Amino acid sequence: MPWELTHEDIERIAIGAGILGTGGGGNPYRGKIRAQLNLEQGYRLTVVGLDELPDEALVVPLGGMGAPTIGMEKIGRGDEGRVAVEVLQDRLGVEVAATVPIEIGGGNSFAPIIAAAQLGLPTVDADGMGRAFPETQMISYYFDGIAPSPVVMVDSQHRTFVLEHVEETRLLERIARSICVQLGGSAMVANAPLTMARLRETCVPGTLTLAHRVGDAVMTAQQRGNDPIDAVCKVTGGQVLFTGKVTDVNRRVERGYNFGRLTLAGLDRRWGATATIELQNEYLICRVDGEIVAIVPDLITLVDSERGLPITTEVVRYGMRVTVLGIPAPPQLTTERALRYVGPQAFGYNERYVPLDKSS
Amino acid sequence: MPWELTHEDIERIAIGAGILGTGGGGNPYRGKIRAQLNLEQGYRLTVVGLDELPDEALVVPLGGMGAPTIGMEKIGRGDEGRVAVEVLQDRLGVEVAATVPIEIGGGNSFAPIIAAAQLGLPTVDADGMGRAFPETQMISYYFDGIAPSPVVMVDSQHRTFVLEHVEETRLLERIARSICVQLGGSAMVANAPLTMARLRETCVPGTLTLAHRVGDAVMTAQQRGNDPIDAVCKVTGGQVLFTGKVTDVNRRVERGYNFGRLTLAGLDRRWGATATIELQNEYLICRVDGEIVAIVPDLITLVDSERGLPITTEVVRYGMRVTVLGIPAPPQLTTERALRYVGPQAFGYNERYVPLDKSS
Numbered sequence: 001m002p003w004e005l006t007h008e009d010i011e012r013i014a015i016g017a018g019i020l021g022t023g024g025g026g027n028p029y030r031g032k033i034r035a036q037l038n039l040e041q042g043y044r045l046t047v048v049g050l051d052e053l054p055d056e057a058l059v060v061p062l063g064g065m066g067a068p069t070i071g072m073e074k075i076g077r078g079d080e081g082r083v084a085v086e087v088l089q090d091r092l093g094v095e096v097a098a099t100v101p102i103e104i105g106g107g108n109s110f111a112p113i114i115a116a117a118q119l120g121l122p123t124v125d126a127d128g129m130g131r132a133f134p135e136t137q138m139i140s141y142y143f144d145g146i147a148p149s150p151v152v153m154v155d156s157q158h159r160t161f162v163l164e165h166v167e168e169t170r171l172l173e174r175i176a177r178s179i180c181v182q183l184g185g186s187a188m189v190a191n192a193p194l195t196m197a198r199l200r201e202t203c204v205p206g207t208l209t210l211a212h213r214v215g216d217a218v219m220t221a222q223q224r225g226n227d228p229i230d231a232v233c234k235v236t237g238g239q240v241l242f243t244g245k246v247t248d249v250n251r252r253v254e255r256g257y258n259f260g261r262l263t264l265a266g267l268d269r270r271w272g273a274t275a276t277i278e279l280q281n282e283y284l285i286c287r288v289d290g291e292i293v294a295i296v297p298d299l300i301t302l303v304d305s306e307r308g309l310p311i312t313t314e315v316v317r318y319g320m321r322v323t324v325l326g327i328p329a330p331p332q333l334t335t336e337r338a339l340r341y342v343g344p345q346a347f348g349y350n351e352r353y354v355p356l357d358k359s360s
Numbered sequence: 361m362p363w364e365l366t367h368e369d370i371e372r373i374a375i376g377a378g379i380l381g382t383g384g385g386g387n388p389y390r391g392k393i394r395a396q397l398n399l400e401q402g403y404r405l406t407v408v409g410l411d412e413l414p415d416e417a418l419v420v421p422l423g424g425m426g427a428p429t430i431g432m433e434k435i436g437r438g439d440e441g442r443v444a445v446e447v448l449q450d451r452l453g454v455e456v457a458a459t460v461p462i463e464i465g466g467g468n469s470f471a472p473i474i475a476a477a478q479l480g481l482p483t484v485d486a487d488g489m490g491r492a493f494p495e496t497q498m499i500s501y502y503f504d505g506i507a508p509s510p511v512v513m514v515d516s517q518h519r520t521f522v523l524e525h526v527e528e529t530r531l532l533e534r535i536a537r538s539i540c541v542q543l544g545g546s547a548m549v550a551n552a553p554l555t556m557a558r559l560r561e562t563c564v565p566g567t568l569t570l571a572h573r574v575g576d577a578v579m580t581a582q583q584r585g586n587d588p589i590d591a592v593c594k595v596t597g598g599q600v601l602f603t604g605k606v607t608d609v610n611r612r613v614e615r616g617y618n619f620g621r622l623t624l625a626g627l628d629r630r631w632g633a634t635a636t637i638e639l640q641n642e643y644l645i646c647r648v649d650g651e652i653v654a655i656v657p658d659l660i661t662l663v664d665s666e667r668g669l670p671i672t673t674e675v676v677r678y679g680m681r682v683t684v685l686g687i688p689a690p691p692q693l694t695t696e697r698a699l700r701y702v703g704p705q706a707f708g709y710n711e712r713y714v715p716l717d718k719s720s
Binding site for chain 2: 157158159160161162163164165166167171174175178179181182183
């Protein structure tokens, strides 16, 4: 049965998507405000399950592209997603049945819901990452190596770009990113629709529901005076990797991404004295006292140590008291084929992927 | 009456377009070979005058984008222009009547003729520069500041990009150029069609005919044992600025353009001891013994001192014996409004535009 989001649902999804977003995916607070605004304007924000649309129904993967620090300041007009889907339908001469997130992480959990709502369509409860990643070829829908075509980009001034016949996803990413940089660092991107049958084969299922559950766990724990971090670990199968204070934030915008490194000083000797976390839009690799304790595609996420709320890469700053969580990647990301796109090598690291020790 | 190009016409246009191209516009030899190949394949390469199509007929400005050094090596498949015009027609739901060069310079004199021939259309005898320039906003059709929309880019693998609602021509240039860089440095670009009425208002007229006349003057002089450089000056109103030997070629690819500087040592004291010429795809400013003797938008062109044949920026090299010619810019480029787009400041120079001294 379709799920119509309420203000409270949006609140929970924002927290959960922030935690699953591993620091990226666009600011979740901004996404939340936009979603709630659409709700107030009378739009119905509807989520459907993977079994609620027929095999041949067409679903548009959609999300914002850009560096998170830029997305925070260049907030868009709010209808870019709708326009992008309309251009896509027009170009292909088809009607689409729904949208689906490219990534559940951050504000990009809401972007497809908002676009769909403005078109009177639902959004499918799934995504292409189960988290957030910085690049197009890291979306599970494209792990076969074939780029979506056409792809439509729309910015806050309704500048519109239709990219067609770019067969390699990495090249598509480079081209789209270079356009994005010229537009000032952010744009909405709608990819060629998938059939529901194909989506079911390639997606990470149920991630809007998961985000909601994670957010609900945090809020419920807060209300009851329980430890919200425990609650997150329970829902996600995650674990605490480190707890400490942010002592150094090295963050820059380069080629349309945020890159950087955080340094944390330990506040609890159980976890170690120093941690470093490297990032490209998202947190990618966490070292404690020089040893890797978690590495992409496993989820590394920062939450504030008091309330368990997510701290994304664009807002993290000196002095914050944070807990670093490690959450096992969904199985769709850890196959040999998937690791070619989302494993450590795909981000330029020499380290091998070693799954989080689930027993620790 | 439509003018059907012969092998000999193509030969002449290639020389003339090379000279008018001020070093850029794409390698004219490559353009010539491609045009002659199309002729051999049975295509009719047809040029029509500005008075041969009705006011409301739609004309597509077309040309290759890229750094000349790259265009020399990445030679394309030969049908990119046709595909770009087809995509444009499809997007707009219109039939176009003709193509027109964006620039007469270099190989870009032939690109629209080849595309039109493959579509069974003619090319209008005009262009948007009367020479070559490196950037989109330097095309006279857009001196009103309004960017063409849509613009279609197609590369040698038929990767296709439709750019729409980019209202500022300089931004359009930056976006298209950044796509071009990602594609490996060259692509064919078809701009939204103009009506013939608008084209007549904004173009530099008769430049395919002019290129033919310049080339014919060179070849005729060569055949008769006359000085081909004198012949060029007579047809173009140009003058010799310097004659010497190339002693230094500083040329690099940057942001999808060629930038650089040539140094020449004088061989005839009448003209001076040393000359330097700065370039961005095209030759922009020529100094002799430290004094500016010609500056953009006036045409600065290099020809070999023996045969009067053009030496473009991608082939110029150490040791060549060259004559530097200065040719007055067409009047369309020297209005106050035009100079905002094609004057020295538009290229980052502080120097004022001082027209070539026609009396020297």
